[in-house]
Amino acid sequence: MVKPLIQKLEQFAKLSDEDRQVLEDAARDVKVIGPRQDIITEDDEPNDVHLILDGWAARYKMIPNGDRAILAYLIPGDLCDIHVTLLNQMDHSIGALSTCRVAFIPRQKMDEIMRRDGQLGRAIWWSTLVDEAILREWLVNMAHRSADKRLAHFICEMLLRSKAVGLTDDDSFELPLTQEELGDTMGLSTVHVNRTLQDLRAQGLITSRGKRLIVNDVDRLFEFSDYNPNYLHQVGGHKRDR
Template identity: 55%
Template structure:
C-alpha cells in the first residue's frame, strides 16, 4: 500500500524495483485511526515515521482560546516527516480528518534506508524539501492573497499534489474537508468560506459534490489564483 508514496518519489527519481521493495519492507506496521483522533500529539516523542495510506490527516496547533489552526493537509502518499524521530518532542499535532490508515516506518528502518542507499536518501529528502516549500507558500497565501484567491490557490495545489500521488481522475480529486476545516487552515470564518465557495462555483471555476472537487477550468483558475506550481517541483507531470 505504499504505491502513492512511490508515485511521489518517482516524480523526483525513477526508483528501481529493489528500492521500491526496500520501502515496502520498511512499512510493515499498519494502524487505523478514527476521524478526529490524533496520530501524534504535541509533546510526544515519535518513534516512527507515519505514512498516510488511506484518508486525509492534518498538521495543527492548539491555540490558547481552545481553537485549532491547521497548517498542512496530509493525503495518501505523504510522510509525517522523514526526520521526525530526531525530535525530542513534537511541536505540533497530527490528526485524522477522515477515517485513516497509516503505515509506520520505525526510526531504525528509516535510518537504514537513508544510510544504505544514497538515491533513496535523496528522494526522501526531496519530499521533505517539497513539504517545506509548501509551508512557505501557505504563509504567502495567508498573508498576501484575498480570500477567494487563497481558496483557489489551495485547490490548485491539492489537484497537483493528488495528481503526483496518482489520486486524480483528470481534474477531479477527493477533497474530504468541511467548510470549518477549510476555514481553520485558511484563516477565514466559516461564513466567509461558504461565500467564497459560492463565488467560485458561480464563476464556473469549480464544482464540489460528495467530498469531491472538480476544477472546471484549470487554466482560468490558475490565473485567478496567481498559482505557480514550481514550489511543488512536479517536473514529471502536467502542471
C-alpha cells in the same frame, strides 16, 4: 501498499526494484486511525515515522484562544516528520480527518533507508524539501492573498498533489474537508468560507458534488489565483511562464 509514495518519489528519481521492496518492507506495520483521532499529539516523543497510505490527515496546532490552526494536509504518499526524533518533543499534533490507514515505520528502519546508497534516500529528502516549500507557499497565501484567491490557490495545490499520487480523475478529486476545516486552514470564518466557495462556483471555476471537487478549467483557476506550481518542484507537468 506504498504505491502513492513510490509514484510521488518517481517524479524525482527512478527507483530500483530493490528500493521499492525496501519501502514495502518498512511499511508493514499498518494501523487504521479513525476520523478525529490523533496520530501524534503535541508533546509526544514519537518513535515511529508515519506514512499515510489512505485517507487525509492534518498537521495542526491548538491556540490558547481555542482556535485550531491547520498547518498542512497529509494525503496518501506523505511521510510525517522523518526526523522529529532529533527534537525533544513534538510542537504540534497530527490528526486523521477521514479514516486513515497509516504505516508506522520504526525510527531505526527509517535511518537505515536514509543512509542507503542510491536514489531512495535522495528521493525522500526531495519530498521533505518539497513539504517545506509548501509551507512557505502557504505562508505567502495566508498573509498576502484575499479569501477568494487564497481558497483557489489551495485548491490548485491539492489538485496537483492529488494528481501526483494518482488520486485524480481528470481534474476532479476527493476533498474530504468540512468548511470549518477549510476555515481553520485559511484563517477564515466558516461563514466567509461558505460565501467564498459559492463565489468560486458562481464564477464557474469549480463544481462540487458531495466531497468530490471538480475543477472546471484548470488554466482559469491557475490564472485567477496567481498559481505558480514551481514550489512543488514536480517534473514535467504544469509549467507556468510569467
